[in-house]
Amino acid sequence: MRLIEQLTDEEERSTFLTKANTAFDGLRNDPVLVRASTAIQGHLSGLTQAVRGQYVDVSFMDYELFRLVRSLRVKMAEHGIDPADLADSGLGYANLLYIATVVLELSKARDSELTLFLVEEPEAHLHPQLQAVLLDYLQEQAQVSARDDSTGPAGRIQVIATTHSAHLASAVGIDKVVALRAGAAVDAEASDGDARYIRRTVTQAIALKRLPLDEPSRRKINQYLDATRAGILFARKVVLVEGVAEAVLLPVLAKHCLYPGDSPEARAMQRAFRAVTIVNVGSVDFRPYITLLLGEVNGCRLVDQLVVITDTDPDIPKHSAEVIDVSDEDPAEGQGEEVEPEDSTVSNRRADLEATAATLGATDLLYIAEAPHTLEADLLQPGGNAAVLEAAYLAQHPRSQKHWDEIMEAADPAFAFYVKLSNRKTKFIGKGEFAHDVALAVQRGEPFTVPDYLHRAIERAMTGGPAGQESGA
Known part of the structure; x- marks a missing residue:
């Protein structure tokens, strides 16, 4: 209606x-209705x-518009x-x-200066592709709504969506996201001359546009904040890693090596680590992400605990960086273009990252875990891991x-191992496949340390921050 x-x-x-009504009236002579009459x-x-004869007619009543529409x-x-x-x-x-019909109703927005369109969890029952299309459509409606207000109302539409x-x-990009965090406030209440303190839940809003990010960092985060990484906007505990290898291995090592078994205690620890969000930033600069997660707005930050796992990547003496001759070995090894050096070895040093946290006043919320060399090589450090790593290497070569x-x-x-991995002339292993x-070997139960x-990074990731708090955007 x-x-x-x-x-x-x-x-x-x-x-x-x-x-x-005329169309309904024309059905009066239809054989079905005539036979019934x-x-x-x-x-x-x-x-x-015998007393007073009555006449009956079976036909449609005259409809008012609202009753007619109810039949549609x-x-x-x-x-x-x-x-x-x-x-x-x-x-x-x-x-x-239903949303389409509501958007159609917004045509009346032209008669107002500003119309708010509030949408609660528009992702309900939609697969990811439709979620993206829906949000893009709503943004488009808002963008095209405004007009010159010199002769009348501007007709602006603002869409506010709550989502998990x-x-x-x-x-939408971080400039259009407001993260909501449930925190605790302490109030003092006088009772018989004595003050007692009451803890209550408060909702805190973090407008990400107000975070102290420079424009290059803001663009970088928007580029990398795809659907996987966007999970950090809802997380309370985050682990940032340089590559896919760490992202693949950490959950497996936590479940099968550090907290193995089916006991209630082991299950609780496994579940606690599943609540940690692991973000692979792809060997790029960690600092924009640290600013995003630990920057303070309205006295609140996105996360309670942030762990960064990075490689030390020590310098290699020239005599150790020889090119590997594989001409008489596995023809697949060493093939491909020369690997370009990564730029993360300078920007992701511990001192640089800790300095970033210090400028944000969040030193106690950041933990840096440095590999002495790089992940794959340092898996050899504990005794007993060589057999698993050798099998993974030989599976490729x-x-x-x-x-x-x-x-x-x-x-x-x-x-x-680190020297072999660092050789820029050859690709010693595919790190993701490795x-x-x-x-898989760890999941099968093969011994691994x-x-x-x-170990310290995983344990720190599960500490910090009150339990049971929710977050949204």
Whole structure:
């Protein structure tokens, strides 16, 4: 009814109603209705003719518009299929249909200076692609709504959506995100001359646009804040890692090495680590992410605990950086273009990252875990890991046993492995595949010891911050 009133004037509605009632009246002579009238009339005449005969007619009553509209049903189906009841379309598409009708009603917004369109959790029952399309559509409606207000209202529409969806949070850029955090406030109350303190829940808002980020850092975060990384906007405890290898291995090492088993205590620790968000920043500068997560707005920060796992990447003496000759070994090893040096070795040093946290007043919330060399090499540091790592290496290069033997025969196997990995002329291993093979071996129960720096990082990731708090955007 509201839509028809929005889309038509009084004369159009009157004409439509007249046509509808005329069409119904034309059905009076239909054989179905005539037969029903005749049958009823026969019995009615037998009852009334002797005293005062009555006449019966079966027809449609004249409808008012609102009653006529109540008989209408919107149907929907995928293009090319006959429309069916909404129940056959699923809740997600039914929600989109409803949102479409509400957006249509917003045509009245042209008569106002500002109209707020509040949408609660628009992601409900929608897969990620439709979530992104919906939010893009709502943004478009807001952007095209405003007009020159020199001769009348501006007609602006502002869309405010509450969401727990990382897909939606990543689709708009951080300047349009306000994160909500549930915190605790302490009030003093006088009782018989003595003050007692009451803790209560308060909601704190963090407008990400107000974080102390320079423009390059802001652009960098928006570029990298895809659906996976956008989970950090909802997290309370975050681990930032340089690459896919750490992201693959950390959950497996925590579950199968540090907190193994099915005891209630082990299950509780495993579940606690699952609540930690691991973000692979792809060997880029950690500092913008530290500013995003630990920057303070209105006395509140996005996270309670931040752990950064980074590589020390020590310098290699020139005599150790020889090119590996693989011409008589596995032909797959060493193929491909020369690997470019990463730029993370300077910007991600411990001192630089701690200085960033210090400027934010968040030194106690940041923990830096440095690999003595780099992840893959430092997995060799604990005793007993060599067999698993050798199998993962040979899975990629089955005819290169001698290169692995060179590593294990060196005075410092971890450093020797690091030298091989650092050679820019060859690709010694595929790090992602290597990590997956190691993780599968650990899951199978093969003996494996977690390096100390990763052990400390995992434990620190699960500390800090009150439990049971919720967050949203």
